[in-house]
Amino acid sequence: MSYPRTFTDQMGFQVTLPHLPQRIVSLVPSQTELLFDLGLGNRIVGVTKFCTHPQEQVKQKPVVGGTKNFHFEAIEKLRPDLIIGNKEENYKEGIQQLQQQYPVWMSDIFTIEDALQMIQQLGEITATKAKAAALISSIRTCFAALAPASPAxxxxxxxxxxxxxxxxxxxxxxxxxxxxxxxxxxxxxxxxxxxxxxxxxxxxxxxxxxxxxxxxxxxxxxxxxxxxxxxxxxxxxxxxxxxxxxxxxxxxxxxxxxxxxxxxxxxxx
Structure with missing residues (x-):
């Protein structure tokens, strides 16, 4: 896989990576848990104070503020080569400031399909495609078996x-x-x-x-x-x-x- 590589995130931003990300900061609790489950624990260098899962692993990671209040100096010290955020959970001004200095990949989630696309794309960007594909398949199977209330x-x-x-x-x-x-x-x-x-x-x-x-x-x-x-x-x-x-x-x-x-x-x- 040759670098640099350019990816398009879920907000339509172009994100260019000079190499496979090795120092990832996650600004979204549910996506932090996902990164750990994709086997990327040793590449996560920073999380927010709201990132609570997986409990033992996140306790060992430096905290870079909240989801709507980033500590820019703390992030700078971590020298991230990829930051992962979300349109709704993070604040626009903070994300824009980070985008000036780092590759920032943004998700934008409204449906389960959006979430599965996010998992697939993060699998590509972090070279964990096989694990991401297996996870997506399992989630699809579980939701297919969900029997909704009837009548509504x-x-x-x-x-x-x-x-x-x-x-x-x-x-x-x-x-x-x-x-x-x-x-x-x-x-x-x-x-x-x-x-x-x-x-x-x-x-x-x-x-x-x-x-x-x-x-x-x-x-x-x-x-x-x-x-x-x-x-x-x-x-x-x-x-x-x-x-x-x-x-x-x-x-x-x-x-x-x-x-x-x-x-x-x-x-x-």
């Missing part, structure tokens, strides 16, 4: 509290809800709308899902949503399984099927 269940999915923020359209969580047979009652709103108690009552969802991230919803929060919508089934769910688009997609279908089955059982009781 009117659902509100919350990611934040004070103010309440739900999931609208055009994002990976909305896509995952659709795959589960959970009809997003705020899909007519853009991205992550702020929702009042009155909005929620008017939407009259059958199911309310409270995500464990980015706001750490817990069982104690169920009562306040039950008060607003006594008719709804309210559940706390693992936000990583609905929103992480790296190798965690391999674990997601089994978890999502469990949630679907529990919801259907509660609705028939």
């Amino acid at each position: 269940v009117s659902t509100a999915y919350f990611i934040w509290r004070k103010p309440y923020m739900a999931v609208g359209d055009n994002n990976i969580i909305d896509h995952m809800l659709h795959r589960c047979g959970f009809s997003n009652c705020f899909a007519h709103l853009s991205r992550y709308p702020e929702i009042t108690a009155e909005h929620l009552q008017q939407a009259h969802p059958t199911l309310i899902l409270l995500s464990s991230e980015p706001y750490p919803f817990r069982e104690k929060h169920i009562a306040e949503f039950k008060e607003m919508c006594p008719q709804a089934v309210v559940k706390v769910v693992d936000g990583e399984m609905f929103s992480w688009y790296g190798s965690r997609l391999l674990q997601a279908p089994a978890y999502l099927q469990k949630v679907i089955n529990e919801v259907q059982q509660e609705l028939t009781n």
Whole structure:
């Protein structure tokens, strides 16, 4: 494989690499986990403070700030030859500053297919194509077996509290809800709308899902949503399984099927 090589990322940027990347900084938690699962642990030199998986390995890596607050001096000291980011999770100004100095490969994910394309492209850029292809095949097989709720269940999915923020359209969580047979009652709103108690009552969802991230919803929060919508089934769910688009997609279908089955059982009781 001859270098330099030029790749086009998911935002359409041209990324030229002078050699096979050996010093990778990942600015996206789910993609950090993916890089480890592709066998690239020894080539990862920096991660964000939100990169939590795989737990033991990420603890040993230098932290370069948050996903929306990069520590540029820390990154410079690491001398990266590839930085991996994401349009939604990172901030535009920070990415633009990094692009002036380093090769930065950006993902832009709305669907599972987008995520699989990202895995395939990172496999190419890091020379781990075989592992990436095997992972993609396994994820496809697992999602093909997912049996969605039928009939579809009117659902509100919350990611934040004070103010309440739900999931609208055009994002990976909305896509995952659709795959589960959970009809997003705020899909007519853009991205992550702020929702009042009155909005929620008017939407009259059958199911309310409270995500464990980015706001750490817990069982104690169920009562306040039950008060607003006594008719709804309210559940706390693992936000990583609905929103992480790296190798965690391999674990997601089994978890999502469990949630679907529990919801259907509660609705028939």
